[in-house]
Amino acid sequence: MGENGSGWLPEAMSTVAAEVDALFYFTLYTSTIIFVAVIGAMIYFGIRFRRRDESEVPTPVHEPKWLEMTWIVVPTILVMIVFTWGFKVFVKLHTAPPDSYEITVRAAQWYWEFEYDNGVTSANELYVPVGKAIKLNMSASDVLHSFFVPAFRIKMDVIPNRVTSVWFEATDVGTYQVFCTEYCGTSHAAMLATVHVVTDSEFRQWLATQNQDLPPAELGAQLFNQYTCNVCHVDTAVGPGLTGIFGSERKLSDGTTVIADEDYLLESIVDPGAKLVEGYGLQMPATFGSLTQKQLDGLIAYIKTL
Ligand SMILES: [Cu+2]
Numbered sequence: 001m002g003e004n005g006s007g008w009l010p011e012a013m014s015t016v017a018a019e020v021d022a023l024f025y026f027t028l029y030t031s032t033i034i035f036v037a038v039i040g041a042m043i044y045f046g047i048r049f050r051r052r053d054e055s056e057v058p059t060p061v062h063e064p065k066w067l068e069m070t071w072i073v074v075p076t077i078l079v080m081i082v083f084t085w086g087f088k089v090f091v092k093l094h095t096a097p098p099d100s101y102e103i104t105v106r107a108a109q110w111y112w113e114f115e116y117d118n119g120v121t122s123a124n125e126l127y128v129p130v131g132k133a134i135k136l137n138m139s140a141s142d143v144l145h146s147f148f149v150p151a152f153r154i155k156m157d158v159i160p161n162r163v164t165s166v167w168f169e170a171t172d173v174g175t176y177q178v179f180c181t182e183y184c185g186t187s188h189a190a191m192l193a194t195v196h197v198v199t200d201s202e203f204r205q206w207l208a209t210q211n212q213d214l215p216p217a218e219l220g221a222q223l224f225n226q227y228t229c230n231v232c233h234v235d236t237a238v239g240p241g242l243t244g245i246f247g248s249e250r251k252l253s254d255g256t257t258v259i260a261d262e263d264y265l266l267e268s269i270v271d272p273g274a275k276l277v278e279g280y281g282l283q284m285p286a287t288f289g290s291l292t293q294k295q296l297d298g299l300i301a302y303i304k305t306l
Contacts (some may be wrong), residue, residue: 013176013197014152015169019089021153027082047215093154096167100135107138107145107158108287110187111228112178120210123226124193126178128170129203133166146182149195155181165182171195186238190231213252216294220302223295227288239284240277246304251278265300 005288012018019279104115115121128134138158140148147166148155156166170176180191198206214222224230232239245260253276258264267274272284291299 004189007291009153010151010176012151012153013170013172013174014149015171016089016093017151017153019092020242020277023085023089026085030078032277050231061189093166095136095264096165097133097169099123099252100167102135102137105136105138105158106141106148106290107191108141108290109143109185109190109285110180110231111226112147112180112191112193116207116210118207120207122210124228125226126194126195126284127203127206128194128197129200130170130173130197132200133167135165135170137163137165138291139163141290142288143184143286144182145180145184145191148179148181149176150179151176152195157182170195173197173199187228214298216301217305218298218302219295220300222299223291223299224302227291229299240280242303243306245306250275252276253280262300265303269296270298 006021008024009021012021052149102117106113106115112126113121113123114126136147138154138156139162140158140160142160144160145158146155149160152168152170154166154168157165158164174197176195176197178193178195180188184191224298233242241288247264248260249257250260250264251257258275268284270289272286273282276282288296
């Protein structure tokens, strides 16, 4: 789909995409031709040679050798074509050029985090320069996820305690959708990210300005959306609303109460299971403990403004 897509997938936007598509269409069209021929012949023969009379007894048929050979040789050739061609594309898809720009990807319930060579991190927004090979080194902090960019025709599982990688070279500037394609829990469907393909100079500028020091509450407001806190705490009622929470008295599920000071907020973010809010289960992911001190301070500062 997409504006100029084929109905199967969006328009091809990476250097390997055209080859993946060619192989896909070759397989699709040959399968379609064979399917129609086989089913067509079956229906035709079924009608043409049907039994017309109770007394009819078929005469034994000895198939000609040439016919037997044809339907052994032709499918073998077709299968070998798909195999060698598929293997070539597979190797290309899995071998990043040696001069690739490397980005570390961490998947967690339910966001994508990207870390660039200068230490800058972004969540759910991947910035890459156009016309440059990009290699993503990916791992997961909790469960299985899978990184899929339909426009680039790349997909790779992201696994805890293992680094998998995938590479692409975007051919045009633009924004492209990333999906998680491994069911990973409640908000799996919301585990989306955007690839921003920009010019080389825009990319450098973006990288440089990401280091700029935002006021903590502004940084926190950004992180709150990037790390999908808003999905549970604002958009849905999976988690409690956080408006006016700072300094208020919270009822916990064990019947005790606690004043929501900075310590409580910090603990609620990094160790959600420590104190459960009354009426809620342990649904908040425990992955936010990996955020930096600066990011946590930002989130707390932001929650205080709500
Ligand atoms: Cu996922």
